[in-house]
Amino acid sequence: MKKKLAIKDIAAALSVSEASVSIVLNGKARQNGISVKLEDKIMSFVKKVGYQPNRLAVGLRTGKSKTIGMIVEDISDPFFSSIARVVEQHIYQYGYRLIYGSSENSTEIANDLMQTFKNYQVDGYILAPAPGLEDGVEDLIKAGAPVILFDRTLPDLPCSTVVVDNFRGSESATMHLIENKFRNIAFVTLSSRQDQMTERVNGYLAALKAHDLPAVIKDIEYREAKEKTVQSIKNLLKGKHDIDALFFSTNYLALSGLEAIKEMDLVVGQDIGVVVFDDNNNFALFTPAITAVAQPIREIGLQVSKILLDQLQEDHMIGSQNILLKTKLVVRDSSAPLRRHS
Amino acid sequence: MKKKLAIKDIAAALSVSEASVSIVLNGKARQNGISVKLEDKIMSFVKKVGYQPNRLAVGLRTGKSKTIGMIVEDISDPFFSSIARVVEQHIYQYGYRLIYGSSENSTEIANDLMQTFKNYQVDGYILAPAPGLEDGVEDLIKAGAPVILFDRTLPDLPCSTVVVDNFRGSESATMHLIENKFRNIAFVTLSSRQDQMTERVNGYLAALKAHDLPAVIKDIEYREAKEKTVQSIKNLLKGKHDIDALFFSTNYLALSGLEAIKEMDLVVGQDIGVVVFDDNNNFALFTPAITAVAQPIREIGLQVSKILLDQLQEDHMIGSQNILLKTKLVVRDSSAPLRRHS
DNA sequence: CTGAAAGCGCTAACAT
DNA sequence: ATGTTAGCGCTTTCAG
Numbered sequence: 029m030k031k032k033l034a035i036k037d038i039a040a041a042l043s044v045s046e047a048s049v050s051i052v053l054n055g056k057a058r059q060n061g062i063s064v065k066l067e068d069k070i071m072s073f074v075k076k077v078g079y080q081p082n083r084l085a086v087g088l089r090t091g092k093s094k095t096i097g098m099i100v101e102d103i104s105d106p107f108f109s110s111i112a113r114v115v116e117q118h119i120y121q122y123g124y125r126l127i128y129g130s131s132e133n134s135t136e137i138a139n140d141l142m143q144t145f146k147n148y149q150v151d152g153y154i155l156a157p158a159p160g161l162e163d164g165v166e167d168l169i170k171a172g173a174p175v176i177l178f179d180r181t182l183p184d185l186p187c188s189t190v191v192v193d194n195f196r197g198s199e200s201a202t203m204h205l206i207e208n209k210f211r212n213i214a215f216v217t218l219s220s221r222q223d224q225m226t227e228r229v230n231g232y233l234a235a236l237k238a239h240d241l242p243a244v245i246k247d248i249e250y251r252e253a254k255e256k257t258v259q260s261i262k263n264l265l266k267g268k269h270d271i272d273a274l275f276f277s278t279n280y281l282a283l284s285g286l287e288a289i290k291e292m293d294l295v296v297g298q299d300i301g302v303v304v305f306d307d308n309n310n311f312a313l314f315t316p317a318i319t320a321v322a323q324p325i326r327e328i329g330l331q332v333s334k335i336l337l338d339q340l341q342e343d344h345m346i347g348s349q350n351i352l353l354k355t356k357l358v359v360r361d362s363s364a365p366l367r368r369h370s
Numbered sequence: 371m372k373k374k375l376a377i378k379d380i381a382a383a384l385s386v387s388e389a390s391v392s393i394v395l396n397g398k399a400r401q402n403g404i405s406v407k408l409e410d411k412i413m414s415f416v417k418k419v420g421y422q423p424n425r426l427a428v429g430l431r432t433g434k435s436k437t438i439g440m441i442v443e444d445i446s447d448p449f450f451s452s453i454a455r456v457v458e459q460h461i462y463q464y465g466y467r468l469i470y471g472s473s474e475n476s477t478e479i480a481n482d483l484m485q486t487f488k489n490y491q492v493d494g495y496i497l498a499p500a501p502g503l504e505d506g507v508e509d510l511i512k513a514g515a516p517v518i519l520f521d522r523t524l525p526d527l528p529c530s531t532v533v534v535d536n537f538r539g540s541e542s543a544t545m546h547l548i549e550n551k552f553r554n555i556a557f558v559t560l561s562s563r564q565d566q567m568t569e570r571v572n573g574y575l576a577a578l579k580a581h582d583l584p585a586v587i588k589d590i591e592y593r594e595a596k597e598k599t600v601q602s603i604k605n606l607l608k609g610k611h612d613i614d615a616l617f618f619s620t621n622y623l624a625l626s627g628l629e630a631i632k633e634m635d636l637v638v639g640q641d642i643g644v645v646v647f648d649d650n651n652n653f654a655l656f657t658p659a660i661t662a663v664a665q666p667i668r669e670i671g672l673q674v675s676k677i678l679l680d681q682l683q684e685d686h687m688i689g690s691q692n693i694l695l696k697t698k699l700v701v702r703d704s705s706a707p708l709r710r711h712s
Numbered sequence: 713c714t715g716a717a718a719g720c721g722c723t724a725a726c727a728t
Numbered sequence: 729a730t731g732t733t734a735g736c737g738c739t740t741t742c743a744g
Contacts, residue, residue, distance in 0.1 A: 048715080050738065084429045085430050087720095087738095088738075090739070095469070104452040112445055113445050125469060125471070146422070148437075313632070314657070376720095378722095386731085392723055428722060429736095
């Protein structure tokens with residue numbers, strides 16, 4: 029077993045003090061008046077033997093772990109994993125690593141994760157906050173920790189946020205359906221209303237109201253079995269509302285919805301229109317291709333990283349930034365005016 | 371700013387020694403002869419003030435960071451993020467946290483990640499190894515670190531692995547196409563042949579050979595622009611081979627292929643058959659639904675976690691385990707015998 | 713310009 | 729049954 033070498037080993041090997049090695053390693057040779065000669069000697073030796081400092085010891089000593097904690101709802105959801113990917117790439121160059129957890133939208137798991145991150149002395153937090161995380165986040169902010177909320181916010185907290193304009197995104201998608209002559213548009217969403225979902229509902233309602241059209245909102249339990257969701261949507265479709273279009277508030281809800289439509293032998297584009305909030309790599313390949321409200325994933329990840337890095341650099345608290353990003357309605361075939369079979 | 375309390379604070383508050391607190395905290399009261407009374411006193415106080423040990427200090431002292439390092443190819447790929455999710459959930463209950471990185475299949479990034487993990491003193495490694503990681507992994511194994519390879523292996527290393535039977539999965543999918551009367555089946559794969567891809571190619575070739583059918587292999591550059599891939603596949607289809615079925619070796623290659631097919635106004639099921647290695651949530655909803663070789667994602671994650679946890683418990687090296695999991699051919703409409711337009 | 717020494721928060725061997 | 733102490737590997741005064 030290769031023994032791991034420590035600063036004292038390299039100091040001993042070169043007959044210099046540990047302190048000099050540490051100073052050189054941290055690029056503070058200049059300000060501490062270390063000779064260029066010694067610096068070179070140390071650096072080349074370090075490189076030769078491939079020494080790397082123990083991050084745990086550095087962290088313990090400096091109080092900086094160079095680690096960022098990220099809480100997503102579910103890392104296997106492409107929306108979150110894609111953002112995680114962008115953040116990872118971006119902060120990596122600055123020497124930060126990502127440690128993450130999936131909250132499943134549970135207050136308990138999320139708080140537990142927060143506690144864990146604290147114990148790991150993470151330097152910053154990137155959170156898609158589960159409900160009930162207000163207190164935890166408030167404590168962090170009071171403690172001066174960099175915290176960025178994304179995807180959804182927590183009301184009344186002086187905290188940086190990066191979110192999309194859910195209201196307008198939803199409103200414009202609904203208007204688009206209305207323009208294409210849909211008149212009975214149902215909105216399929218989650219029963220647990222977090223703020224991003226509330227905004228999506230409100231956008232939908234606003235558009236309908238402006239045109240004096242009836243609203244039908246179908247609430248689905250978070251994480252209920254897929255078959256159950258499919259059944260609920262079938263019931264909705266069979267119901268008295270004579271629905272001609274379905275607007276899904278999330279990507280995975282749409283997957284269940286499309287299945288329900290298929291099982292009922294309805295045809296998207298002929299019998300019913302479909303729009304989905306949150307785009308997906310595959311939607312362009314569906315038949316018909318699915319119209320979606322696309323979120324600027326890359327931009328979200330970039331902004332989150334940028335603000336975090338900013339806050340990490342600042343010694344004194346800087347005002348929090350609140351970024352609102354535009355969504356983009358990607359019109360495909362599923363929302364075209366119906367061509368009904370005779 | 372709430373000051374973080376340390377063991378000495380709670381020892382002082384209770385007028386006991388730090389050692390007693392530490393012992394109790396680690397559940398070693400019994401074996402160290404601490405009175406139940408003192409134990410209760412300490413525990414209830416700790417709970418009351420919400421004390422949690424600093425993981426960095428614990429890690430430095432014990433040499434165990436309670437952190438697992440995971441390298442995937444790309445965390446935004448659902449295959450990898452789904453496995454990460456399963457692993458995360460499973461090891462979480464045992465007090466381990468996951469820290470991960472995406473290698474993009476680059477030797478350099480992967481090695482860098484490995485180095486980082488080492489510096490963080492991770493207790494174990496879960497790797498979908500990029501090419502060129504042999505030496506790094508060998509060093510780890512020599513050092514006695516728990517290492518599990520998944521999705522692909524590294525030849526000749528005495529290391530635990532969890533992979534699927536790529537050969538048989540590929541072979542049976544090809545046979546299925548042959549049974550359905552396809553005669554000119556092209557295999558679209560990546561030019562960089564890692565072992566899992568080699569096996570998939572071989573399975574395809576074996577099936578064709580058994581039926582004396584011609585093979586056509588189309589290599590695509592890893593991570594080339596999607597448009598370029600689409601164009602390559604269009605060229606393949608326009609070529610002289612008179613191809614009647616496409617077998618894609620990965621999920622995302624299929625997405626490009628389907629786009630190519632669409633752009634050429636060909637119809638899957640009428641003009642061409644399609645099968646994909648690695649299933650996808652959405653394939654059932656495509657029109658026609660796409661036949662795929664499904665990998666047991668959950669099982670992969672579970673096995674990886676189980677073996678890792680095993681190795682983490684063992685003090686002395688235990689023999690490495692090599693798990694080969696079966697794939698499952700999910701037959702849908704895209705591979706049905708062609709019903710050609712007249 | 714360089715080295716000695718303290719200490720981050722914790723655990724474990726050793727005393728009492 | 730409980731307390732004392734050394735030290736994990738590093739950084740950072742401060743004295744030479």
